[in-house]
Amino acid sequence: MATGTGVAEIDFGAFPGANEASIAVSGQGSISATSKAEAWVMADDVSSDTLHTAADHRYLPQFASFTCGTPTAATGFTIYGRSVHKLQGKWKLRWVWAD
Numbered sequence: 453m454a455t456g457t458g459v460a461e462i463d464f465g466a467f468p469g470a471n472e473a474s475i476a477v478s479g480q481g482s483i484s485a486t487s488k489a490e491a492w493v494m495a496d497d498v499s500s501d502t503l504h505t506a507a508d509h510r511y512l513p514q515f516a517s518f519t520c521g522t523p524t525a526a527t528g529f530t531i532y533g534r535s536v537h538k539l540q541g542k543w544k545l546r547w548v549w550a551d
Contacts (some may be wrong), residue, residue, distance in 0.1 A: 454458050454469055454480065454548045454549070454550050455483075455487070455549060455551060456480050456482070456529065456548065456549045456550075457546070457547065457549075458477065458538040458546070458547055458548075459464045459544060459545070459546055459547070460475045460477055460517075460531060460544075460545050460547060461475065461499060461500060461542040461543065461544050461545070462475045462518070462531060462533045462542065462545055463475070463481065463541065463542045463543075463544050464473060464533070464535070464538070464539040464540050464542075464543070465540060465541075465543060466540060466541075468538055468540065468542030469501060469539050470483060470538060470539070470540075471534060471535050471536075471537070471538055471539075471540040471543070472532070472533065472534050472535075473532075473533045473539075474484070474530050474532045475530070475545075476528060476529075477489075477528040477529055477531060477547060478492040478527060479528060480523070480526075480527065480528040480529070480549065482523075482526070483523045483525065483526065483527070483528060483529070483547050483549055484523065484525050484526075484551060485522065485523055485524065485525045486523075486551065487523045487529075487546045487549050487551050488549065488550055488551075489520035489521075489523055489529045489531075489547065489548070489549040490520060490547065490549070491495070491496050491518040491519070491531045491546065491547045492518065492545065492546055492547075492550055493512050493513055493518070493540055493543070493544075493545060493546070494509065494546050495509060495510045495543070496509070497509045497544040497546075498544065499502045499541060499543055499544050500542060500544070501541055502543075503518075503531045503540070503541035503542065504541060504542070504543055508543075509543065509544065514544060515535050515536055515537050515539070516533055516534065516535035516536075516539060516543075517533070517534055518531055518532065518533050518545060519531070519532050520532070520547070520549075523549065529549065531545060532536050533545075
């Protein structure tokens with residue numbers, strides 16, 4: 453069962469963008485170092501900078517993957533993104549962690 457859930461935006465930067473980006477998820481006071489974390493793209497999300505539409509988010513997993521680093525107890529974890537093409541701007545991600 454999920455213990456913590458949320459939304460984060462990963463930013464690949466301004467044009468021409470980058471192949472890699474990361475975002476720290478903090479404020480997870482009950483997360484432990486042995487918790488498991490996962491991040492994914494929700495098909496109908498849009499970015500806060502309105503640069504990327506729901507259609508863009510639906511196709512993002514064809515070009516990029518997202519992984520989570522090992523959690524830091526009582527703190528949080530980092531989401532890492534890597535793309536085969538340079539991406540730009542912010543992309544909304546959903547995340548969850550559980551013990």
